[in-house]
Amino acid sequence: MLSAVSLGGKDVYVPKSEQHSVEQTDADPVEVERLLSLAADAPDLPGRLGLISEALMGRPYVVDSLVGGPGKSEQLVTRLDGFDCVTFCDVVLALATSSDPAGFRSRVQALRYHRGLLSWRNRNHYTHSWLERNVGARLLEPLLLALWHTRGAPRTLDILPGYPALDWQPRFLPWSRRASLEACAHTGDWVGFISHRPRMDTFHVGLLVHDGELTVRHASQSRGRVIEEPLAVCMKDWDVPGLLLARPISQP
Numbered sequence: 369m370l371s372a373v374s375l376g377g378k379d380v381y382v383p384k385s386e387q388h389s390v391e392q393t394d395a396d397p398v399e400v401e402r403l404l405s406l407a408a409d410a411p412d413l414p415g416r417l418g419l420i421s422e423a424l425m426g427r428p429y430v431v432d433s434l435v436g437g438p439g440k441s442e443q444l445v446t447r448l449d450g451f452d453c454v455t456f457c458d459v460v461l462a463l464a465t466s467s468d469p470a471g472f473r474s475r476v477q478a479l480r481y482h483r484g485l486l487s488w489r490n491r492n493h494y495t496h497s498w499l500e501r502n503v504g505a506r507l508l509e510p511l512l513l514a515l516w517h518t519r520g521a522p523r524t525l526d527i528l529p530g531y532p533a534l535d536w537q538p539r540f541l542p543w544s545r546r547a548s549l550e551a552c553a554h555t556g557d558w559v560g561f562i563s564h565r566p567r568m569d570t571f572h573v574g575l576l577v578h579d580g581e582l583t584v585r586h587a588s589q590s591r592g593r594v595i596e597e598p599l600a601v602c603m604k605d606w607d608v609p610g611l612l613l614a615r616p617i618s619q620p
Contacts, residue, residue, distance in 0.1 A: 393435060395446040395459075400469045403448075407464060413618045414578075416464040417556025421575050421585045424460065427451060429592045436488040438530035444486055446476050453573050456587040456594060457558060460575060464556065465507075465619040475619070479507060494525050495560045495570040496536055499612055511557055511613035515545050519609065527567045536569055538562065540610040543603050549613070553578045560612035561602070570612060 403423060407416035430450035436442030448459060462475035474484075482490040482501050492498035502508045510516075518539045526533035540562050541549065555577050560570040574586030577596060585596045602608070 393443050393445045393447060395448045395469075395472075397469055399448050400446075400463070400472055403463050404466065404468070404472070413464060413616060414555040417460060417575065417616065418577060418579075420463045421456075421460045421556070421577070424448070424451070424456065425585065425594050425596065427587075427594050429587050429589055429594075430455075431589075434491070436491070438488065440488070442486055442488045442491070444473065444477055444480075446473055451587040451594060453587045453589075456585075457573050457575055460556075461507075461558070461616050465616060475507075478505065489531070493528055493531055494534055494536070495573060495612060497534065499558075499560065499614055503614065506617060507619070508558065508614040508616055511615050512541055512545070512548055512552065515548055516541050517610075521566075523566050523569070525567055525569060538569070540612050542610045543608065546600070546603075549611075550582050553582055554615065555579065556616055558614045558616065559584060559599075561606065561608045562610045562612070564607070564609070572606075 403420055407419045410416040410419055428450040433452050433455050434445050458476055458479050462472050466472040466475050478484045516539050520538050522537045524533050553576050557576040559574055559576055561572045563571040574584040577583045582599045583596050584599045587594050
């Protein structure tokens, strides 16, 4: 998925020279086992998602963390030493719904690629298609879908060179319905922040934490690491009109 950070109400990109970028692919198997063991005693999926996402707090933001592109072989990236906002969510969701390292790798691939087929063209580059495809695969379920509103003109998402343009009619939960979200959110619910840009669907993604105050854990470009901050502060500071929302589904 494509992402940017929003400052002063505008989607902006942090220069690559200011970000950590290393072409690394595989997770440390010892670290995978440690995180799986950490989550094993949690009573439910929100508990596992909370423990794993908390354990990854403070890890660095990594730009261009995936390997592949037009004319370049795609590789499955499962690294745990650094993330962008998308890979942070993929890794946490995959660890929380897996029982062993092989299952973790398979789950990352299933979440990140259409029908789990490893190629750049099958990568879920745009957030709304990532969500729709993973709902279709029964890895996620949309949250508060009956309260989502259709807003604004249809968009053509075409900012990714070499990838076919996608048409998208914006439909999302308006922030004015936040009371409904606060009433039903679980820790580990996935959230996508709607962009104002006509050629993008979202500019950022993260995972909610519901422990009194509703917060979001995310890999932040501007802060350079995985952080947690109040969702209401993000919505105000980033001038976000609304959210895409989904809940992970426990897997066999």
